[in-house]
Amino acid sequence: MKALTFHGPETLRVESVPDPVVEAPTDVLVRVELTAICGSDLHVYHGREVGQDPGTTMGHEFLGEIVEVGSAVSSFAAGDVVVSPFSTSCGACFFCERGLTARCESGAVYGWVSDGVGLQGAQAEYVRVPLADSTLVRAPADLPRELVLLAGDVLSTGWFCAESGGVGPGCTVAVLGCGPVGLMAVLAARELGAERVLAIDSIPERLALAERFGAVSVDFSAVDPLEFVRAETAGRGADVVLEVVGSPVATRLAADIARVGGTISAAGVHTEATFAFSPVEAYDKNLTYTAGRCSARRYVERVLEVVRERRVDLGELVSHRLPLAEGVRGYEVFDRKLEGCTKVLLAP
Numbered sequence: 520m521k522a523l524t525f526h527g528p529e530t531l532r533v534e535s536v537p538d539p540v541v542e543a544p545t546d547v548l549v550r551v552e553l554t555a556i557c558g559s560d561l562h563v564y565h566g567r568e569v570g571q572d573p574g575t576t577m578g579h580e581f582l583g584e585i586v587e588v589g590s591a592v593s594s595f596a597a598g599d600v601v602v603s604p605f606s607t608s609c610g611a612c613f614f615c616e617r618g619l620t621a622r623c624e625s626g627a628v629y630g631w632v633s634d635g636v637g638l639q640g641a642q643a644e645y646v647r648v649p650l651a652d653s654t655l656v657r658a659p660a661d662l663p664r665e666l667v668l669l670a671g672d673v674l675s676t677g678w679f680c681a682e683s684g685g686v687g688p689g690c691t692v693a694v695l696g697c698g699p700v701g702l703m704a705v706l707a708a709r710e711l712g713a714e715r716v717l718a719i720d721s722i723p724e725r726l727a728l729a730e731r732f733g734a735v736s737v738d739f740s741a742v743d744p745l746e747f748v749r750a751e752t753a754g755r756g757a758d759v760v761l762e763v764v765g766s767p768v769a770t771r772l773a774a775d776i777a778r779v780g781g782t783i784s785a786a787g788v789h790t791e792a793t794f795a796f797s798p799v800e801a802y803d804k805n806l807t808y809t810a811g812r813c814s815a816r817r818y819v820e821r822v823l824e825v826v827r828e829r830r831v832d833l834g835e836l837v838s839h840r841l842p843l844a845e846g847v848r849g850y851e852v853f854d855r856k857l858e859g860c861t862k863v864l865l866a867p
């Protein structure tokens with residue numbers, strides 16, 4: 520089959536790889552109909568996240584049709600159209616039972632293989648899904664497949680970020696980063712009752728989408744975001760900061776614009792070894808910091824309900840729809856934010 524594979528920083532290829540097979544009785548094989556490129560793929564692409572084996576198939580966001588099921592799979596059959604959270608989970612271990620499916624003792628993130636251990640990605644014609652019964656979610660037939668795909672990561676992660684930050688009625692929320700996940704965090708913050716959402720980025724198309732999703736946009740290349748947030752909050756700072764970038768600069772800014780007693784909820788993936796703010800700053804501001812991988816399995820059905828009830832309008836989040844064969848260009852366009860790129864879908 521054809522797959523988009525990693526061969527070192529900024530070196531990707533679409534090439535022929537062996538077809539995946541059912542390896543365990545709890546596996547299924549999915550023929551990928553739609554897959555997406557995520558900001559998390561960019562950390563691997565740039566070599567910030569180190570250890571990915573050359574030849575690994577990239578990607579963790581997908582929707583497709585089941586073509587083969589292992590003998591122990593009971594909830595799904597060939598022909599079912601499914602969406603997957605970006606990591607697999609058993610549903611029964613210590614962490615799954617506590618809702619931390621992203622840290623399942625036997626789970627894995629698609630598209631990450633290091634020293635031969637891990638799970639191949641979904642930017643391919645077929646993908647193997649372990650622990651299928653407890654991982655997959657049937658795609659509702661009445662919803663557009665592109666929106667269903669978004670529930671597997673960006674929509675769930677935006678919700679997770681806002682909810683972890685304790686966003687509620689009356690809050691002033693600052694969202695750092697208006698990529699797909701930040702934009703979904705804007706939506707989630709509005710849904711959870713935030714009074715004001717200040718969305719900070721420098722990319723005009725993304726800031727325009729943030730406004731469409733209910734935020735006041737702040738272009739940090741033109742306006743000092745710290746001064747802007749202070750001016751909007753009687754000098755105090757934001758009640759909640761949703762950090763959806765994944766860089767020390769963003770962490771630093773988050774600590775500056777959070778108010779005393781405020782919360783920073785970081786969905787950005789971090790690869791640095793130290794914090795960009797100090798324990799004394801955290802102490803002096805009574806800050807709460809919460810972070811980590813989204814347990815998307817907990818959110819998929821819930822965010823699909825929100826989409827179904829049309830409580831949110833995902834509008835034009837998807838800017839590019841390309842064949843898998845153009846996947847390498849898809850990465851370049853998404854990474855460099857060319858052609859007004861906000862989100863790239865690939866169709867194998």
Ligand SMILES: NC(=O)c1ccc[n+]([C@@H]2O[C@H](COP(=O)([O-])OP(=O)(O)OC[C@H]3O[C@@H](n4cnc5c(N)ncnc54)[C@H](O)[C@@H]3O)[C@@H](O)[C@H]2O)c1
Pocket residue numbers: 557558559560561562672673676695696697698699700701719720721722725739763764765766768769772785786787788789811812813814
């Ligand atoms: N926690 C999770 O489970 C999870 C899941 C999905 C994605 N992520 C992470 O979320 C982050 C965002 O993902 P994405 O797909 O939206 O990526 P993206 O790269 O498209 O978006 C990042 C955005 O941040 C903006 N930005 C850069 N520096 C900034 C700064 N200092 N202040 C404000 N904005 C800044 C960029 O212009 C860009 O629009 C990534 O780090 C990704 O790895 C985490």
Ligand SMILES: [Zn+2]
Pocket residue numbers: 557558559560579580605672673
């Ligand atoms: Zn992702």
Ligand SMILES: [Zn+2]
Pocket residue numbers: 608609610611612613614615616620622623624625626
């Ligand atoms: Zn588990």
